[in-house]
Amino acid sequence: MTRTAERPAGRASERALADLREAILSGDLAAGAHLGEVELAERLGLSRTPVREALTRLAAEGLVALEAHRGARVTSFTPEDLHGIFDVRLALEPRATARAAAHATADDLDALQDLADRMLAVGAPGPDQDLDALVGLNRDFHARLLDLARAPALAAALANVVHTPVVTRTFHAYDPASLARSLAHHAEIVAALRAGDGDWAGAVMRCHLGNARAVMVGSR
Amino acid sequence: MTRTAERPAGRASERALADLREAILSGDLAAGAHLGEVELAERLGLSRTPVREALTRLAAEGLVALEAHRGARVTSFTPEDLHGIFDVRLALEPRATARAAAHATADDLDALQDLADRMLAVGAPGPDQDLDALVGLNRDFHARLLDLARAPALAAALANVVHTPVVTRTFHAYDPASLARSLAHHAEIVAALRAGDGDWAGAVMRCHLGNARAVMVGSR
DNA sequence: CCACCCTAGATTGCGTACAACGTCGAGGAG
DNA sequence: CTCCTCGACGTTGTACGCAATCTAGGGTGG
Structure with a gap:
């Protein structure tokens, strides 16, 4: 009609x-x-x-x-739900990050570096800070990293969990110190990947997620 | 009505x-x-x-x-896909099993014990062996265990990965020694849960999945 | 005054018809 | 003989209409 x-x-x-x-x-x-x-x-x-x-x-x-x-x-999520979601991320994403070390090419690393740098630029305190732009960049960073793991099953398992609104949306909840840590983590992950050290990269990702969980769910 | x-x-x-x-x-x-x-x-x-x-x-x-x-x-799965699927299971199911130790009631343990016993009975070599019956019992066992973990997000992440045909269907691929190990693992998991030892239970689950992966995918 | 029933409204669930798109096969040209 | 082009078929994608079902609200009886 x-x-x-x-x-x-x-x-x-x-x-x-x-x-x-x-x-x-x-x-x-x-x-x-x-x-x-x-x-x-x-x-x-x-x-x-x-x-x-x-x-x-x-x-x-x-x-x-x-x-x-x-x-x-x-769907709405309780703090317990969020905690559980981060449990899954903590179980899977560090593993994926470690795997990415084996497959990342120079171009991949440059692209990740670029994203990390841009996040540092946009996330730095000051008049140019744009927390909303951070969301997209962050998603790209994690998505690219996940893709480099060459683990489709792992990516699929994560997909149905990370989509949740609160996890991907809020960057405003970060206090300055936590935000700085979070942005530094991205750069450190790239550094670890450049060094070819999957364990290191995975460990940083664990820190990254722990930091994020503390901000969004709070200590339990 | x-x-x-x-x-x-x-x-x-x-x-x-x-x-x-x-x-x-x-x-x-x-x-x-x-x-x-x-x-x-x-x-x-x-x-x-x-x-x-x-x-x-x-x-x-x-x-x-x-x-x-x-x-x-x-969908059809390559050996690499299967390997990746077991990676996810290895990352999540032991964790869930460990969590189950904290929530399992006596009734839950009895039900799990019953499933494990029945699997031992049906899986024992001899004329009464029924490998097809094992499939359903095995699914019930893992599902019940997963439910006890009280981790919906974790269960959801696993759901889209375990449903795969080959993983849940074949018990005919097991050689006698591997099958015996697999069935013993179920019983040992229940024992570990009875002892309230989540770490032990999780470790057995890791063994269980490692054994299964070796059978279905082969060493790599 | 409370509980129950009964009707009216609204929403989903399903079936069917039409349209667009892509694929596959045959035929012709180079 | 091979490659390209064109036409017919099959399949999916979307719209719309009907029926079953559930929710909600008001009225009535105890």
Whole structure:
């Protein structure tokens, strides 16, 4: 009916998926928000079918919870949940980081270095500090590192856990000292990889995650 | 209240999901098999819609791969993939097992003991040996153990990795010595949990998985 | 005053039809 | 003989409509 000939675009389903995921991760859709299929469909200018498919996939990723005949809700996480999520990250990411040492080429290292440098620049206290830009850079850094591990199963296991809103969104929670540590960790990881020392790199990643958990969940 | 204990039982979508998952895990649908939506729909007596939803969810679980306009295929795993999967299991399951020590009640331990005993009975060499029955018991044992860990995030991370056909299906690949070890491990895990020693239990799980990996992937 | 039932509304679940896209095979040209 | 091009088919992607089901609200009886 409504022929919104705005843009031919790619697959509408993937568009809906990406839009919804971004809306959730960015916080536009608050945790616990009531999501109706018709409402979302109208909002995105699509029919219910692709929206429904997107919701199904988001539910599989754990970003939303489907309640029968009651609508879908954005999943909310308790501090215990967050703690558990960091448990998984601590179990997997240091291992992946260690593996990355064996596969990283000079180009890879340069790219990582570049990301680490830019994060240091954007994250440094002062008028130019941009904590929001940090989010994307941080995601890129970790994603690239994970890719270098050449461990698809490990990456898949992590994927359904790291997507969680709070983990990827907040950099504002960091106090100056923790933020400085976090940014330094990135650089140190690159240094360890350059040295070809997987154990070192993995250890830094453990520190990195421990620091992050302390900031976001607090000591337990 | 109308007690419709009839055929249509339960949501058709979940039925399709369960049927397809079982068909894949049991091997009825061979790895790499060409799955068309219409073909599956006719086979299950449903329309394409629920089948499509089931395929989407299976793809999210990693059991099938959706190829655009070419149909879905049951994912197949290389030895390298399997090795990586066991890497993830080795990183997560021992940790979960250790955590289970803190939460297991007497009833839980009895149930685990029962499963371990039954596996010993069914797995013992002789005319009564039933390797197929082992599959279900083994899955129950690991699932129950994972549940006791009270670590939903960890369980979720594992879920998308353990579902893989080859990992859960084959017990025929075990040689007698390895099989005996594997069954003994289950009993030892229960013993360690009874002793309240999470470290011990986790160590046994590491052995258990190492043994399994050696059987299925071979030494590398 | 409380509990229960019953109706009305809304939402999801599923089926079917249409459209777009990609793939595969056959035929012709070089 | 090989490669390219073109057409038909098959498959997926999306829209829409109907039916079943659940939730919520008001009314009634105890």
